[in-house]
Amino acid sequence: MKTRDHILQAATLRFSQCSYEEMKLRDIADDVGVDVALVHRAFGSKERLFAEVLKSVMRPEGWLDGDLADLIPHMARRVLADRSSRLGTVDPLQIVARSIASPKARELIRDAVLNDFIRPVSAKLSEADQHDATLFTACLFGISLMQHVVGLDLSSEETRPADEKKVEKVLAACLAE
């Protein structure tokens, strides 16, 4: 595996754990064991590095495959998953949620979310409605943000199944015509 790939991998993990501003190139350099200058030069700039991370992570296998009926419970489960079951994994929702307010990252995220999430979801609707798909995405982001970034729990271990059902209902309400 090339060093460049190691850098991308380390950056992806970092960006899913902290915001664009919090994420220092020197942290990645330490993770990989190289100099900061190399991290910078490998992608040209921090901004372009973030763009690469976003690109690689917004098209994962099975992200938006299959049916709407599968998508909703899948997302509900994912978004309520607790920290222990997410160790080491990378969640695109979290990367987006963490850096969405950063001026440098905002436009990149805007485009990625629109093209790689909202539009595909919209296309799955019987009457393709971008407002509905955007509402759906908004709620998903809000939940992910609250749960993983702010740290206010939306679910406890005991009530997990009922909580997932409720989130499914909320998400379904976004897409109902």
Next chain:
Amino acid sequence: MKTRDHILQAATLRFSQCSYEEMKLRDIADDVGVDVALVHRAFGSKERLFAEVLKSVMRPEGWLDGDLADLIPHMARRVLADRSSRLGTVDPLQIVARSIASPKARELIRDAVLNDFIRPVSAKLSEADQHDATLFTACLFGISLMQHVVGLDLSSEETRPADEKKVEKVLAACLAE
């Protein structure tokens, strides 16, 4: 009106337009027409200034007054309001949404949201459920974020009434038992 109040007012407006990191003390100084040092000293630190803004804005008149049945349409309307109808106004949701990912602001926001929003909403529920109230808050934040920070529209002028109805349904689904 004392200069300190002018500073607080300018800061409130600024924080509702950009994130904690983006908001520079020098901007406020220019707004008010004083030196940066004064802005800093008036509140002790940028962080304490933000805390004051948060405190002053999270207890506005009529924020959470009245019935649950009123709260839902009120929030639906507020969260879909377009830019022109919000000129000069300050929306607590936006202040929170814009800075929620900032490490310095995160804890302050966490406490404020929990104490001044989630708990009061939870108390209004027939069976006070904090998970439900948190889900409600999460969706609200997500929608506000998408609409006002990211800039992806959830509604257009022509479809406004129907869009508000849909958001009401989504919010109601969060609180249904």
Next chain:
DNA sequence: TGAAAATGTCAACAGCTGTTGACTCAGGTC
């Protein structure tokens, strides 16, 4: 009045962090 406290200014510091230029070194190619 006169002292002291508050209000405010100015300039400079300090720390961080992305970025860049100069250099080294290994490996492949002619």
Next chain:
DNA sequence: GACCTGAGTCAACAGCTGTTGACATTTTCA
């Protein structure tokens, strides 16, 4: 061997921004 290219290191720069100390000015009040 000579040359060149790409990977990598090192040190330093540059710009920003919260913060602070020293000083000037106004207000307060005994």
